[in-house]
Amino acid sequence: MLLPRRDVMRSALALAAAACAPTQAAPQRVRFVGYPFRLGVASGYPSATGFTLWTRLAPSPLEEGGGMGGTGVEVGWEVAEDEAFGVVVASGRIGAFVENAFSVHVDVTGLRPGRWYFYRFMAGDEVSPVGRSRTAEQPGQGIDRFRLAFGSCQHFEHGYFAAHRHLHDEDLDLMLFLGDYIYEATWGKDLVRAHVGDEATTLGDYRIRYGQVRTDADLQRLHGAVPWLMVWDDHEVDNDWAAAQSEHLDPRFLERRAVAFQAFFEHMPVPRAWFADASKLYGSVAFGDLVRLYMLDDRSYRDRQACPRPGQGGSTVVTEAACAERLDPKRTLLGSAQEAWLDQAFGASKQTWNVLGQQTLMTSGSRGVGGDRTFWTDGWDGYPAARGRLLESMRKKKLTNPLVLGGDIHAAVVADLRLDPEDPSSPVVAAELCGSSITSQGGTPEESAQAMREHPDVRYANGWQRGYTVVELTPEAAVARVRVVDEKRVDSGIETVSTWRVEAGRLGLTPG
Ligand SMILES: [Fe+2]
Numbered sequence: 001m002l003l004p005r006r007d008v009m010r011s012a013l014a015l016a017a018a019a020c021a022p023t024q025a026a027p028q029r030v031r032f033v034g035y036p037f038r039l040g041v042a043s044g045y046p047s048a049t050g051f052t053l054w055t056r057l058a059p060s061p062l063e064e065g066g067g068m069g070g071t072g073v074e075v076g077w078e079v080a081e082d083e084a085f086g087v088v089v090a091s092g093r094i095g096a097f098v099e100n101a102f103s104v105h106v107d108v109t110g111l112r113p114g115r116w117y118f119y120r121f122m123a124g125d126e127v128s129p130v131g132r133s134r135t136a137e138q139p140g141q142g143i144d145r146f147r148l149a150f151g152s153c154q155h156f157e158h159g160y161f162a163a164h165r166h167l168h169d170e171d172l173d174l175m176l177f178l179g180d181y182i183y184e185a186t187w188g189k190d191l192v193r194a195h196v197g198d199e200a201t202t203l204g205d206y207r208i209r210y211g212q213v214r215t216d217a218d219l220q221r222l223h224g225a226v227p228w229l230m231v232w233d234d235h236e237v238d239n240d241w242a243a244a245q246s247e248h249l250d251p252r253f254l255e256r257r258a259v260a261f262q263a264f265f266e267h268m269p270v271p272r273a274w275f276a277d278a279s280k281l282y283g284s285v286a287f288g289d290l291v292r293l294y295m296l297d298d299r300s301y302r303d304r305q306a307c308p309r310p311g312q313g314g315s316t317v318v319t320e321a322a323c324a325e326r327l328d329p330k331r332t333l334l335g336s337a338q339e340a341w342l343d344q345a346f347g348a349s350k351q352t353w354n355v356l357g358q359q360t361l362m363t364s365g366s367r368g369v370g371g372d373r374t375f376w377t378d379g380w381d382g383y384p385a386a387r388g389r390l391l392e393s394m395r396k397k398k399l400t401n402p403l404v405l406g407g408d409i410h411a412a413v414v415a416d417l418r419l420d421p422e423d424p425s426s427p428v429v430a431a432e433l434c435g436s437s438i439t440s441q442g443g444t445p446e447e448s449a450q451a452m453r454e455h456p457d458v459r460y461a462n463g464w465q466r467g468y469t470v471v472e473l474t475p476e477a478a479v480a481r482v483r484v485v486d487e488k489r490v491d492s493g494i495e496t497v498s499t500w501r502v503e504a505g506r507l508g509l510t511p512g
Pocket residue numbers: 152153154179180235408409410440
């Protein structure tokens with residue numbers, strides 16, 4: 001029987017209310033085995049009226065279960081205009097449940113646009129660290145200056161998070177993380193610290209991995225200081241996964257992917273609806289008329305990498321002649337629904353700057369010359385027709401001042417992005433800024449020099465240093481600074497190694 005719409009709404013609300021209530025009566029006094037807010041606090045996905053707040057109760061984050069007993073705890077939250085919480089403008093109580101690792105996601109609404117707020121959580125007698133977040137400006141509200149930074153690839157064992165300590169001091173409005181927040185496995189040389197446990201495959205493993213990474217004081221402080229937008233890449237699940245397929249064609253991969261996704265959402269300040277869905281990760285956020293950000297998921301909906309090794313999934317390196325499949329015009333990296341959404345969103349944008357936060361290098365990263373050129377099949381080079389459709393959509397929709405941000409390749413790259421990156425006579429349609437890794441090991445200066453030699457559109461390449469890129473946007477220009485650290489030193493300083501500028505209304509990068 002069909003319920004009248006009013007009744008459907010009522011049952012939906014009743015379900016939502018039930019989902020927010022502790023599954024058993026909360027005890028009179030909640031006691032924890034230790035400080036329950038050891039993973040800190042975070043915020044993300046700002047709108048003009050609010051943002052999502054996050055915490056997870058875990059007095060022992062390196063243990064299975066996080067040191068929590070019972071099935072549910074009530075958690076209070078407050079948002080204030082001032083750090084002393086003299087003017088509290090929003091507050092509430094919400095349940096944290098064992099089935100979600102006692103994580104909490106609160107979508108705060110009703111705030112004023114374009115201003116900073118402070119927030120905290122309470123559980124039992126304990127109070128969390130104070131976090132700081134901002135709402136977005138509404139359309140028509142002027143913004144003189146907007147500072148964002150982006151990072152990716154933070155293998156916990158490869159280095160310390162000195163980059164996050166310096167990001168904290170960058171006076172950011174927004175932090176973007178473009179994938180490989182955790183690594184499921186150990187690899188590389190000269191490791192400075194060790195994962196708890198072996199390769200993550202179970203829900204318990206992934207929770208401990210996120211818990212361990214989030215205990216890092218520098219990372220935690222940055223989460224608490226500024227709202228984040230984030231997407232995953234492969235290592236949040238498994239190296240080189242593609243939609244339903246794993247690198248080694250594991251027949252139970254979808255079970256592994258489901259628990260990896262769940263742990264990701266449990267630890268990230270994503271809106272509650274996304275958390276409940278536990279799979280959708282792409283979307284768009286705007287700040288006034290100045291900037292619109294598009295966060296893309298290039299893992300979940302892609303065709304598998306072209307021309308895999310026999311009996312294997314995952315990526316490889318191929319020549320043009322050896323792999324016709326790579327050039328199949330039907331191949332997709334974003335999936336048809338996301339492509340259609342993005343095309344529509346490009347057409348609707350009214351903002352001066354249009355920033356794509358996505359996982360990997362978009363311009364050509366081929367190596368060698370002529371017919372001997374090789375292409376890596378995991379990145380956009382493995383999906384040239386899909387790349388062409390995205391760049392053509394930007395051009396057709398007359399998207400103003402597109403900036404493409406990426407990560408994944410453990411190298412900072414600054415490039416003029418052409419409609420066909422393999423054709424030097426095709427027009428420049430965007431500026432590309434690919435970020436270095438926060439810690440994960442990269443290549444050599446010789447490899448970077450080769451990339452610049454073989455690709456005149458690559459204006460700067462640095463695969464041998466770790467760090468991040470900061471972008472300052474004004475109505476007149478975007479200025480990007482590539483900043484590097486020594487990730488092997490906890491107390492590393494910071495250095496700007498390259499600065500680039502894009503004038504609004506003009507395509508193409510200029511130095512400094
Ligand atoms: Fe990575």
